[in-house]
Amino acid sequence: MASNYDRAASEKKWQQFWRTEKIYRFDAKSDKKVYSIDNPPRYASGTLHAGHAVNYTQIDFAARYKRMQGYNVFFPLCFDTNGTPIEVQVEKKHGISIDQIPRQDFIKKCREFANSFIKEMTSQFEMLGESMDPELYYQTDSEDYRRLTQISFIRLHKKGLIYKGEFPVNWCPRCQTAVADAEVEHKHRTTKLNEVIFKDKDTGEDVIIATTRPELLCTCQLVAVHPFDSSKRKLVGRKLITPMFNREVPVVDDDKVDPDFGSGVVMICTIGDKDDLDWCYKYSLPMEMAIDEKGRMTSTAGKYEGMEIIEARKEIIEDLRKEGLLVKQHDLEQNVGVCWRCSTPIEFLQMPEWFLNIMKFKKEVLMIADQIDWHPAYMKQRLVDWVTSLAWDWPISRQRYFATPIPLWECTNPECGKVYLAEEEGCYVDPTITPPPVEKCEECGGEVEGCQDVFDTWMDSSISPLYNTFWERDPELFKKLYPMSLRPQAQDIIRTWAYYTILREWLLVKEKPWKEVMIGAYILSPDGTPMHASKGNTVDPMELIEDYGSDSVRYWAAMCGLGEDSPVNFKELTRGHRLGTKLWNVEQFIFKGLEGSKPERTGAVHTIDLWILGKYYQAVDSATKCLDDYEFDKAVKEIEYFIWHELADHYIEMVKHRLYAGDASARYTLYTIGLGIIKVLAPFMPHITEELYQQFYRQHEREKSIHIAAWPEFIQVESSAASAEIVREVIAAIRNWKSEKGMALNTVLESVQIAAPEAGLLQECADTITSTLKIKELNFINKDELAQQTVEVKPVFKNIGPTFKAGAKELTRKLRELDPKSVDVLPIKITLSRGKEVELGEEYVELRKGYVFHGEAVETLAVGDVLVVF
Numbered sequence: 037m038a039s040n041y042d043r044a045a046s047e048k049k050w051q052q053f054w055r056t057e058k059i060y061r062f063d064a065k066s067d068k069k070v071y072s073i074d075n076p077p078r079y080a081s082g083t084l085h086a087g088h089a090v091n092y093t094q095i096d097f098a099a100r101y102k103r104m105q106g107y108n109v110f111f112p113l114c115f116d117t118n119g120t121p122i123e124v125q126v127e128k129k130h131g132i133s134i135d136q137i138p139r140q141d142f143i144k145k146c147r148e149f150a151n152s153f154i155k156e157m158t159s160q161f162e163m164l165g166e167s168m169d170p171e172l173y174y175q176t177d178s179e180d181y182r183r184l185t186q187i188s189f190i191r192l193h194k195k196g197l198i199y200k201g202e203f204p205v206n207w208c209p210r211c212q213t214a215v216a217d218a219e220v221e222h223k224h225r226t227t228k229l230n231e232v233i234f235k236d237k238d239t240g241e242d243v244i245i246a247t248t249r250p251e252l253l254c255t256c257q258l259v260a261v262h263p264f265d266s267s268k269r270k271l272v273g274r275k276l277i278t279p280m281f282n283r284e285v286p287v288v289d290d291d292k293v294d295p296d297f298g299s300g301v302v303m304i305c306t307i308g309d310k311d312d313l314d315w316c317y318k319y320s321l322p323m324e325m326a327i328d329e330k331g332r333m334t335s336t337a338g339k340y341e342g343m344e345i346i347e348a349r350k351e352i353i354e355d356l357r358k359e360g361l362l363v364k365q366h367d368l369e370q371n372v373g374v375c376w377r378c379s380t381p382i383e384f385l386q387m388p389e390w391f392l393n394i395m396k397f398k399k400e401v402l403m404i405a406d407q408i409d410w411h412p413a414y415m416k417q418r419l420v421d422w423v424t425s426l427a428w429d430w431p432i433s434r435q436r437y438f439a440t441p442i443p444l445w446e447c448t449n450p451e452c453g454k455v456y457l458a459e460e461e462g463c464y465v466d467p468t469i470t471p472p473p474v475e476k477c478e479e480c481g482g483e484v485e486g487c488q489d490v491f492d493t494w495m496d497s498s499i500s501p502l503y504n505t506f507w508e509r510d511p512e513l514f515k516k517l518y519p520m521s522l523r524p525q526a527q528d529i530i531r532t533w534a535y536y537t538i539l540r541e542w543l544l545v546k547e548k549p550w551k552e553v554m555i556g557a558y559i560l561s562p563d564g565t566p567m568h569a570s571k572g573n574t575v576d577p578m579e580l581i582e583d584y585g586s587d588s589v590r591y592w593a594a595m596c597g598l599g600e601d602s603p604v605n606f607k608e609l610t611r612g613h614r615l616g617t618k619l620w621n622v623e624q625f626i627f628k629g630l631e632g633s634k635p636e637r638t639g640a641v642h643t644i645d646l647w648i649l650g651k652y653y654q655a656v657d658s659a660t661k662c663l664d665d666y667e668f669d670k671a672v673k674e675i676e677y678f679i680w681h682e683l684a685d686h687y688i689e690m691v692k693h694r695l696y697a698g699d700a701s702a703r704y705t706l707y708t709i710g711l712g713i714i715k716v717l718a719p720f721m722p723h724i725t726e727e728l729y730q731q732f733y734r735q736h737e738r739e740k741s742i743h744i745a746a747w748p749e750f751i752q753v754e755s756s757a758a759s760a761e762i763v764r765e766v767i768a769a770i771r772n773w774k775s776e777k778g779m780a781l782n783t784v785l786e787s788v789q790i791a792a793p794e795a796g797l798l799q800e801c802a803d804t805i806t807s808t809l810k811i812k813e814l815n816f817i818n819k820d821e822l823a824q825q826t827v828e829v830k831p832v833f834k835n836i837g838p839t840f841k842a843g844a845k846e847l848t849r850k851l852r853e854l855d856p857k858s859v860d861v862l863p864i865k866i867t868l869s870r871g872k873e874v875e876l877g878e879e880y881v882e883l884r885k886g887y888v889f890h891g892e893a894v895e896t897l898a899v900g901d902v903l904v905v906f
């Protein structure tokens with residue numbers, strides 16, 4: 037039997053064993069109850085970082101636990117290979133822009149780029165010990181997956197929920213595509229606030245207006261002031277002349293104006309931000325566009341046409357300054373909406389886009405959110421807040437390439453625009469390649485062309501529960517698998533992935549997608565700041581595995597609370613490593629003691645064994661309850677405490693003599709607990725627990741891997757077993773006493789007496805006490821046999837000094853000269869040299885009591901109401 041644990045070799049060996057033995061295989065034909073995980077398809081734009089390692093490991097805890105609970109676990113290995121982030125990286129890598137290269141060539145480059153990470157990430161998942169089933173593999177750019185996205189779109193289109201509209205949408209000029217509200221992030225930045233001069237048309241008076249976007253002056257159509265702003269109200273109804281463009285614009289009053297911002301006078305342009313947009317609708321202003329889809333100024337901008345936004349802003353500020361129309365500039369802190377893929381500031385553009393009607397279904401989404409159990413519970417509020425704040429429908433079309441094509445053809449005649457929707461049977465289809473179903477438009481005889489747009493990537497991701505449950509492919513399996521058990525995900529995509537999934541599944545199958553949602557931890561760098569490659573503070577999880585082993589990395593992952601910010605914690609990694617070593621040593625002790633055989637439960641169980649079994653079952657019960665609530669940290673701590681502080685610190689010392697003597701009760705107890713603790717730790721530390729299982733238990737147990745063995749059951753032990761706790765306390769106290777005296781723990785004690793009000797239990801366990809502590813002679817005595825006497829009279833200096841001042845010294849000496857035995861009670865009288873008699877109570881004197889046993893002063897140790905006499 038190996039006495040040392042070869043971590044690296046063992047982890048590799050079992051990973052291979054699990055793979056070849058298909059330990060994680062989901063059995064579609066099985067009648068067992070199903071636990072299904074809507075595993076987040078890992079985005080294929082790089083390898084795993086520390087955050088992914090923790091998040092997937094937390095999901096794996098649930099998968100492994102449920103497998104041992106007897107569930108048929110559905111946990112797919114999957115990757116997300118779609119969308120703009122991959123395109124952005126491909127553009128960077130090849131130094132190209134999407135419009136400089138043929139569509140299919142660009143798609144090919146994206147696919148190659150994404151696929152290049154999949155093999156490595158798959159092997160990283162394995163090294164982390166993640167128990168995903170490779171037979172359930174999927175990738176979101178597969179025709180199989182995209183076909184389902186297209187069918188789901190066709191269904192929604194037929195329900196009348198999809199429409200094409202020309203509304204201003206959030207637009208990323210860098211990615212050159214529409215983005216949904218959910219994809220707009222808010223970044224803090226410092227910009228310049230420019231005070232520019234408008235002229236009153238009639239009086240020629242200067243009116244100062246502050247703006248951060250002077251390049252939009254060319255689309256200024258209206259100026260507004262607050263109705264209660266007494267100094268500005270006089271402008272209402274007048275006409276102003278805009279600087280540089282000399283347009284005549286009216287002034288209105290509007291209570292949305294903030295009178296304290298800038299000069300209190302606002303110019304309204306089409307379109308700088310959402311406020312502008314609201315005003316455009318309110319005052320029915322024509323949508324003049326100063327910026328095109330590439331982020332360049334249009335002809336509306338006159339001499340600035342063709343310039344990029346920043347360049348145009350610089351130019352116009354310079355021109356305003358030259359003309360004397362710029363009063364001053366100052367810094368302004370502002371929150372600006374940026375593209376979440378590339379951080380470019382978002383513009384508003386009016387473009388023809390496909391929309392999914394989502395505004396109608398707020399109530400339904402909130403209703404479904406209530407039917408789902410959220411872990412942690414407060415995360416549901418994030419979704420509620422988002423849904424409540426939604427103001428626009430969802431633009432689902434993107435002007436990109438590497439995504440699912442929108443399955444339709446359109447008549448190019450702008451007066452007609454007839455839509456030819458693909459047939460479900462014809463999907464998957466790419467209408468940029470496949471010719472239209474008609475040669476000419478049946479309505480107007482115009483040209484019909486395939487839709488060039490693709491779907492927003494969330495259109496794919498938000499049907500993952502339908503893909504996983506074989507919707508539209510296997511009705512029987514769908515019935516068995518839908519809704520799924522768990523959606524694990526990150527909190528920053530609650531407003532996208534969680535929201536869109538709930539919405540779409542409601543629209544398509546009218547039922548919640550999952551029973552539970554688990555929001556993973558957010559991992560920070562060791563110093564507690566977010567990890568950024570540019571800051572050089574990222575941590576590679578593979579290096580952590582190298583240094584600490586996979587089980588220790590997983591232990592740390594367990595300690596990261598769900599939904600919380602958790603820095604990489606080297607202390608926890610070390611603790612995980614120490615727990616592994618402890619577990620190894622405890623089990624080696626058990627294996628050696630049991631000498632290869634499986635003990636059966638025969639005869640009575642020893643009191644001490646009942647006591648530790650009680651503690652053990654309690655720990656199993658608590659850990660199980662924590663796991664049911666996805667409280668991984670608490671579950672591990674329960675069993676960890678038991679192993680260190682009940683089993684190893686106490687019980688193992690207490691049981692050695694009986695184990696070595698072949699006691700059946702001791703052997704049965706050690707087998708039960710030894711197997712049970714590795715089972716409870718198996719989801720967290722799968723490698724070392726498998727190694728230990730195979731080393732000894734496997735030959736006696738049915739299952740070929742601990743990871744498909746049954747979770748330990750909870751058994752109620754007779755409550756009287758708990759009272760044996762006093763035996764542990766007495767032993768612990770005497771061991772402590774030995775160590776304080778500088779004695780080795782195996783130092784032989786000639787004779788020890790114990791006086792206890794109820795000695796029955798201690799007497800019953802006398803063998804345990806004497807063997808554990810190496811006591812030659814242990815006697816139980818009656819407390820009456822002990823007499824108490826004073827062994828020291830201690831002056832209380834802090835009170836004697838201030839009260840007796842000059843006399844304090846003499847008083848202290850006299851107290852010390854007293855024979856302690858003669859002082860029974862307080863107060864005592866002391867006569868000082870000048871004949872003055874003082875009476876001292878407990879304020880001034882402390883009497884330390886000791887015991888006398890058969891006329892001899894003895895050392896004692898109190899353990900509750902039990903007295904140990906040496």
Ligand SMILES: [Zn+2]
Nearest residue numbers: 208211375378
């Ligand atoms: Zn972008």
Ligand SMILES: [Zn+2]
Nearest residue numbers: 447452477480
């Ligand atoms: Zn037509």
